[in-house]
Amino acid sequence: MTQQAPSIPTPHRRARFLDRLDAAVASLTDAGEVTRIACDLLRDDLRASRCIYAELSQREHESSSFGEDQEHFTFPAPAIRPREFSDAAMISLRAGLTFVIENTETDPRIAASRESYRQADVQALVCVPVPKNQPLAAALAVHSQEARHWTPQEIDLIEQVAVRCWESTVHLATLQELRESEENLRLAMEAANFGYYAYELGAPHIKISHRFARIFGYEQTPEDWTFDRWVEHLHPEDRDGILDVVQTSELHNSSIEYESRIFPAGVERTEGNVRWVWLRARYSHRESGRRYRFGVIADITERKQAEAALEASRREAYRQWTELEAIYQTAPIGLSLYSADEFRYLRVNDVQMGVIGLPQDQIIGRPFREIAPALWPACEPILRRVAAGETIRNVMLEGELSTRPGQHRYWTVSYMPVRGEDGTIRAVGAVIMETTAQKRAEQALIQSEKLAAVGRLASSISHEINNPLEAITNLLYLAQHTEGLPQEAADALILAEKELMRVSQIASQTLRFHRQATKPTWVTAVDLLKPVVALYQGRLTNSNLRLVEEHRSAEPVQCFENDIRQVLNNLIGNAIDAMKNVGGRVLIRSREATDWKTGRRGLRITVADSGSGMSETTRRSIFTAFYTTKEINGTGLGLWISFGIVGKHEGVLRFYSSDRPGHSGTVFSLFLPRYG
Known part of the structure; x- marks a missing residue:
């Protein structure tokens, strides 16, 4: 037989109960304590055997079972576990409906779970799911050890208490999360060396953090911080620009971010006491219409000092680099840098490019042995010793470069290893003096x-x-x-x-x-040529050569006659050598002439032969010292010396030569200006 419990008195009494409940839990901050007191008050008020509030764990959500073990729900023994409510009960709860049993012995909905109710000593119960109209998250259950009729007022009260327990739990959990979030934010701000502020636009003061105050030089956090006080700390050169940024931000409700200099409190306002700060802020609008600006600030003085030091270091490094580069490129000696493995050209300066005879883009990347194959056998062991760490100075080298064949040249070279930061040899440097x-x-x-x-x-x-x-x-x-x-x-x-x-x-x-003459004398072409021709008369006869002389000038010129005879001796000797063993004709002419470049009048003497002529290579090098086509019998100095002698007389020595079959031969023209 169902016991009729005393009904809850009037709604006023129910309201007083809820007021008493609110008063009892108003100061509590622990959700578990709130639900415990609420359950105790409700149990006593309803004269029930027990009242239980339990939340559904994440595992219960996944398994669709309301309760896996006792400790998840803090049920006092011998409470019935929710998973033993029966399928009908769980369906009702998940649908957001209050599940009511007035007699567990007769209710057919729990026939399969009746024994569990007996063991828990539950004869009647009301179980309210929360929150309503949302996935099941918690439940408030009121048990009675006797069969009982639950009035609508009782069920309504239980539902109200369940809702209040849920709301209190959610509210306190939210507050706890907020406190934890604020604490985490505070710790993060301190770890990042950030300060922060909050400002309601139009309010007299700005709320600032302790770190914010420390950045501005205050040991204690001022309670009366204002925008004007903030501006007073700004560096005069930054002040106007920052005020413009703030005003623009307020006008457009846009965020702010800037870096500026400040003078902390209590220090002399000199450049040595300047601190750099970084600030970022944004606006927030509340439903009440109030506008707030929240921001963070950081002291970036050390970063700015590091940047300034880095920039100064960069400028100094650049200055040194430009100086070294200028020295490298304008040094009057050749400078080269080779890779330490295959000895490929990595760098060359202008002088070395001139030595090699190629532009930079045709040198860089090519191996030494390709640029100077004739020098490679002598240089390879030296370069390998340097690549192993040895410095070798003043090596004497001679030979030809592939870019300038036929030119025998001489160099004095010093080689040194170039090491990286780790001490390993990265390259081989060379200083070359031709x-x-x-x-x-x-x-x-x-x-x-x-x-x-x-x-x-x-x-x-x-x-x-x-x-x-x-x-x-x-x-x-x-x-x-x-x-x-x-x-x-x-x-x-x-x-x-x-x-x-x-x-x-x-x-x-x-x-x-x-x-040897000590001063120039006046002499005619015939006088210059007669002794020279006499010296070669025997060779001309023995070589089956015919000499033809045509003199059309009797006017003398002023010169060092023996020097000019040396020039003529060389020209006539070369003409005879060009027709050796083949015969031919040597033509010597003298006449009055005008130099077409300078317009000067003077004497021109030409020496022509009908020999085989000169090749293009020979023509390019004809006045180069030690260049000779006479093998062992030639010194390569005759025409080089002759060119210098003519230059001292301010004369001109030119030639024309052809090696075409049937039209071969060479003509040398000596022009001596006439003075006086």
């Missing part, structure tokens, strides 16, 4: 000394020969005037006198040819 000019000058000096020695010897011989020649001439004269001399003997003496005069003439010409 000494070709010095070498050729040395050889020219030696040759000049040899020529001078030969000249002195020739002069000495000529002088010594003249003495016995005079004696022999006198004896021949006496013999010719001997009485009774046979005609045959007289003829022989006449021939001997002629040949002796030839010998004397050759000796005199040799002495004249090698005598």
